Amino acid sequence: MSKLTTMYEFLKKQDEEVFQAIEGEEKRQAEGLELIPSENYVSRAVKEAMASSLTNKYSEGYPGKRYYGGQEFTDQVERLAQDRAKKLFGAAFANVQPLGGANANIGAYFGLLEPGDTVLGMDLSHGGHLTHGHPVTYISKIFNFVRYGMKDVATGEIDYDALAETAKREKPKVVLGGFSAYPRELDWKKISDIAHSVGAVAMADVAHIAGLIAGGSQKNPFDYGFDVMTTTTHKTLRGPRGGMILVRDSEEIAKKIDKAIFPGLQGGPHMHQIAAKAVAFGEAFRPSFKDYAKQVVENAAAMAEVFQEHGVRMITGGTSNHLILADVFGSLGIPGGEAEKLLDEAGITLNKNAIADDTRKPMDPSGIRFGTPAITTRGFTEEDCREVTRLMLKVLKTKDASAARTKIKALAEKHPIPESFA
Ligand SMILES: *Cc1c(COP(=O)(O)O)cnc(C)c1O
Numbered sequence: 001m002s003k004l005t006t007m008y009e010f011l012k013k014q015d016e017e018v019f020q021a022i023e024g025e026e027k028r029q030a031e032g033l034e035l036i037p038s039e040n041y042v043s044r045a046v047k048e049a050m051a052s053s054l055t056n057k058y059s060e061g062y063p064g065k066r067y068y069g070g071q072e073f074t075d076q077v078e079r080l081a082q083d084r085a086k087k088l089f090g091a092a093f094a095n096v097q098p099l100g101g102a103n104a105n106i107g108a109y110f111g112l113l114e115p116g117d118t119v120l121g122m123d124l125s126h127g128g129h130l131t132h133g134h135p136v137t138y139i140s141k142i143f144n145f146v147r148y149g150m151k152d153v154a155t156g157e158i159d160y161d162a163l164a165e166t167a168k169r170e171k172p173k174v175v176l177g178g179f180s181a182y183p184r185e186l187d188w189k190k191i192s193d194i195a196h197s198v199g200a201v202a203m204a205d206v207a208h209i210a211g212l213i214a215g216g217s218q219k220n221p222f223d224y225g226f227d228v229m230t231t232t233t234h235k236t237l238r239g240p241r242g243g244m245i246l247v248r249d250s251e252e253i254a255k256k257i258d259k260a261i262f263p264g265l266q267g268g269p270h271m272h273q274i275a276a277k278a279v280a281f282g283e284a285f286r287p288s289f290k291d292y293a294k295q296v297v298e299n300a301a302a303m304a305e306v307f308q309e310h311g312v313r314m315i316t317g318g319t320s321n322h323l324i325l326a327d328v329f330g331s332l333g334i335p336g337g338e339a340e341k342l343l344d345e346a347g348i349t350l351n352k353n354a355i356a357d358d359t360r361k362p363m364d365p366s367g368i369r370f371g372t373p374a375i376t377t378r379g380f381t382e383e384d385c386r387e388v389t390r391l392m393l394k395v396l397k398t399k400d401a402s403a404a405r406t407k408i409k410a411l412a413e414k415h416p417i418p419e420s421f422a
Contacts, residue, residue: 031412033388035350037323037371038180038208038235041378042276043283044419049276050240058268062097062258077275084281088214089229090222091246093254096277097261097269098243101207101232105131106139107265108230108245111257112201113173115142120163120172120200123149126356127182127325129205146170153356156184156316163191167198177221178205178230181353181369183300183319188224196225201253203228207243209321211236211373214284215293218321222248228257236296236322236373238289238421239280242273288421292376296322299372302382306389315355315367323371327355332396336365343368343392345401347408378415387411 012019029041054077060067063075063082078096085094098104109119122128126149130137133145148166151159167175175195177186188204195202204221210231212218221229229246233239245261247254262269283289297320304318307326315325328339336352343350353369360366372385380388388411391404 030417031409032347032349033408033412034374035348035370035372035388037369037373038232040211040235040238040373041417042234042238042240042280043421045283046238046240046276046279049279050272052272052275054272054275055270057271059271060262060268062262074271077271077278078269081274081278081281084278084285085244085246088281088284089210089246090220090248091229092249093247093251093257095245095254095258095261096242096274097266098230098245099266099270099273100241101129101205101230101243102131103261103266104230104232104243104245105129105205107261108203108228108257109139109143109174109260110264111245111260112203112228112253113143116144117174118144118146118170118172119174119176120146120148120167120170121176122158122179122182123147123356125354125358126150127179129178129180129207132176132178132205146172150316150356153315154317156182158186158190160187160190160194164194164197167194167200171198172200174203175200176203176205177226178203178207180208181323181325183314183316183321183323183325185218185320188219188221188226192221192225192227201228202226203230205230207232208235208323211238211284211289212293212296212322214281215290215296217290217293217297222246228253233277233280236293237280237284238292238373238377240273240276242270242277244277283421286421292421295381296372296376298382299376299380299385300324302385303370303372303389306386306393310393312393322373323369325353325355325367325369327366328368328396329360329366334396334399335360336367337363339368339396342395342399342401346391346395346404347412348388348392348395375415377421378412378417380411380415384411384415 059074081096082094121132133140148163177191192202204226213220234241300319312331313327340352350370353367354365355367
């Protein structure tokens with residue numbers, strides 16, 4: 001019996017259709033190269049916690065204050081997750097119940113704001129996230145979102161003067177630092193100082209870089225005066241799909257945020273996911289996770305180098321974190337959507353992405369966004385990453401996916417997805 005069959009023994013017998021879909025996805029993940037910078041591979045231990053009987057339990061409320069009985073072990077597991085999260089990020093308070101990154105942000109907004117209040121966040125076309133007030137979200141109808149962005153797209157420097165002026169003029173209650181398509185580090189100190197100078201809460205959304213912060217390869221906003229931090233747990237942090245809100249030291253803020261998440265927004269917490277979060281946080285304390293976080297950044301730099309050598313324009317000129325945003329339309333004449341499709345055919349998964357001041361439509365933008373969190377989990381070195389980048393360029397320049405498919409498959413075989421990160 002294959003490993004997959006033993007792992008899904010009952011499912012395979014009972015529901016062949018669902019089993020087949022899962023089997024197909026496992027094969028796709030093993031054979032291709034995952035360059036979507038928000039994705040990763042979790043350990044078998046994280047998967048086992050997710051598949052546990054904790055999914056059967058209703059635990060509305062918080063440890064020690066539940067609406068239902070039978071909470072001996074759910075309290076234990078949620079406290080473990082909270083304590084580890086606090087230690088990992090240097091926070092006094094942690095809410096580990098948000099079902100995802102979007103829920104964490106919405107919970108934080110409702111905890112910190114009244115309807116109609118203003119949030120000053122990063123321009124979406126300069127790297128901000130949908131949940132930072134994109135007009136298609138309902139949250140944008142409840143709060144008033146205003147924007148800051150880059151001063152110079154070539155270097156990625158944020159226009160901190162404009163940020164300060166907008167803060168003075170708009171009097172936001174929250175100044176938000178965070179992004180999902182920005183390849184540089186923010187000056188956390190400047191942003192938190194500006195927030196506090198107008199009496200706003202400084203909130204960081206570190207959904208993408210939480211694992212890099214935990215592993216010490218990116219700065220921790222809490223060290224620069226930030227008050228609140230939201231994150232996903234499944235991106236660089238390499239845990240189960242979910243979210244989390246951390247509060248540096250204000251008990252008053254923490255209480256409001258707890259109330260906003262439950263009963264304000266969510267019902268029963270997904271305790272199996274919370275157990276898996278605890279397991280992932282446990283893994284993030286290991287020295288090997290520090291090495292991982294460092295390698296993620298070094299691998300991204302190696303990929304950027306190859307693009308640089310070939311004259312491909314990268315937004316901000318390169319990368320200081322785990323992701324790269326490249327103007328493939330401007331540099332190679334291929335729209336982002338076509339690049340995504342060609343690379344997919346070659347066995348590389350990434351996404352098309354709008355670039356700052358994009359001249360093309362959002363559904364068919366100029367750029368592609370890719371990164372190294374998942375391939376680094378597979379053990380890719382800088383040399384492997386240079387090879388991947390050269391293969392990407394070959395596909396994009398020749399518009400022929402077959403030119404690279406065999407080599408990409410060989411790279412995937414050379415680095416199988418690991419089951420543990422001890
Ligand atoms: C991914 C992301 C989110 C949303 O997380 P989900 O788990 O998909 O809801 C929020 N903020 C940022 C900056 C992100 O990158």
